Amino acid sequence: MAERLIALVDHRTAPLPVPRAGGGAPAGTLRDARGRPLRDLRISVTDRCNFRCGYCMPVEAFGNAHAWLPHSALLSFEEITRAARLFAARGVRKLRLTGGEPLLRKGIETLIAQLVALRTPEGGKLDLTLTTNGALLARKARALRDAGLDRVTVSLDGLDDAVFRRMNGVDFPVADVLAGIDAARRAGLAPVKVNMVVQRGVNDGQILPMAAHFRGSGVTLRFIEYMDVGATNGWRMEQVLPSAEVLALLQTRFPLTSLEPTAPGETARRWGYVGANGRHDPALGEVGLISSVTQTFCGDCNRIRLSMDGKLFLCLFASQGYDLRALLREGKTDAEIEAAIAAIWQARADRYSELRASLTPEAARGRGRVEMSYIGG
Ligand code: SAM
Ligand code: SF4
Ligand code: SF4
Secondary structure, eight states, X not given: XXXXXXXXXXXXXXXXXXXXXXXXXXXXXXXXXXXXXXXXXXXXXXXXXXXXXXXXXXXXXXXXXXXXXXXXXXXXXXXXXXXXXHHHHTTOOEEEEESSOGGGSTTHHHHHHHXXXXXXXXXXXXXXXXXXXXXXXXXXXXXXHHHTOOEEEEEXXXXXXXXXXXXXXXXXXXXXXXXXXXXXXXXXXXXXXXXXXXXXXXXXXXXXXXXXXXXXXXXXXXXXXXOOOSSSSOOOGGGBOOHHHHHHXXXXXXXXXXXXXXXXXXXXEEEEEBOTTXXXXXXXXXEEEEOTTTSOOGXXXXXXXXXXXXXXXXXXXXXXXXXXXXXXXXTOOHHHHHHHHHHHHHTOOOOHHHHGGGOOHHHHTTTTOOOHHHHOO
């Protein structure tokens, strides 16, 4: 079959805001234009992936003709570590490595060891985690843990082998991902979280089997609404299964009770499995519902994203990033880069999901929007 080519985004670079004198705020209290603190840095370490999930890197857009970034364009481990250190100085407390598929980045354990050594201004450790499709996890879990990684999130869209093979686009067997999850747990990368993107009519039949499989296993399963990220997945609202429907379905089989958030800005609403005593039974665990489309959470969004080639994005739905790599490679001092980070965050007013319903059809089509595999979700 002839390959259908979809033009990918020209990642236009936004001009840097002018830093205020002194960075505008003392360390640790940086707030954006809507009063949101900067806490969570997601670092995409590669544009490559060994899967072709239709909702993220459809093969029609990411086929043989796709131009991948050359190695020289990627931030080096030293550049990533320096950037993370400067973000930690300005309030970041959580780092998440992502991609593309982060376990494809050669020597990822070395980067992890470098990031583990970073400290907050108060001398505390940063929370370090990684999101993976799990394909290489059985092989790498031990080395990741030995390098100092705290925990992992594994993406898994179903237990049925045929459904899973179809969704990952490369006929990859589900048993290998399940083996990766087991290896992560044995290595102590706990708690393991599993993310399932739910698409109506594609894998909604997998919701109850997934819940039954992970209930009481120590793994927290989270259901994510299919999002209109990027411009290549052909998203339509009818394909979204609202979290409310997922919850109603779960409750036909398992009694659940609402749990308090564990941290401000948490994306998932937590629901605990109810035990024989009528209350949440921690041994049975919990599920999370991430309702990025139907119950937006922009008001608390404390996340910033760094692409593999060093662009900073303030929102998952942005079409322009700030060129941090240029600053890192132009010989700017730490103080100059920290001031630039502060200016970028302080000017941030993004709240795409809150505005989604009021967008013009042209804006909603997402032309120019960066792909999820570029900024890592
Ligand atoms: N390759 C790794 C993985 O799949 O876990 C890390 C990168 S992937 C872009 C990060 C997360 O984004 C995954 O959990 C994936 O399921 C999610 N994701 C990708 N496209 C999405 C979409 N259109 N809607 C919702 N989640 C999406
Ligand atoms: Fe690859 Fe992850 Fe995107 Fe799937 S969701 S195509 S595994 S980057
Ligand atoms: Fe944050 Fe943008 Fe998502 Fe809103 S739409 S929660 S601002 S990433």
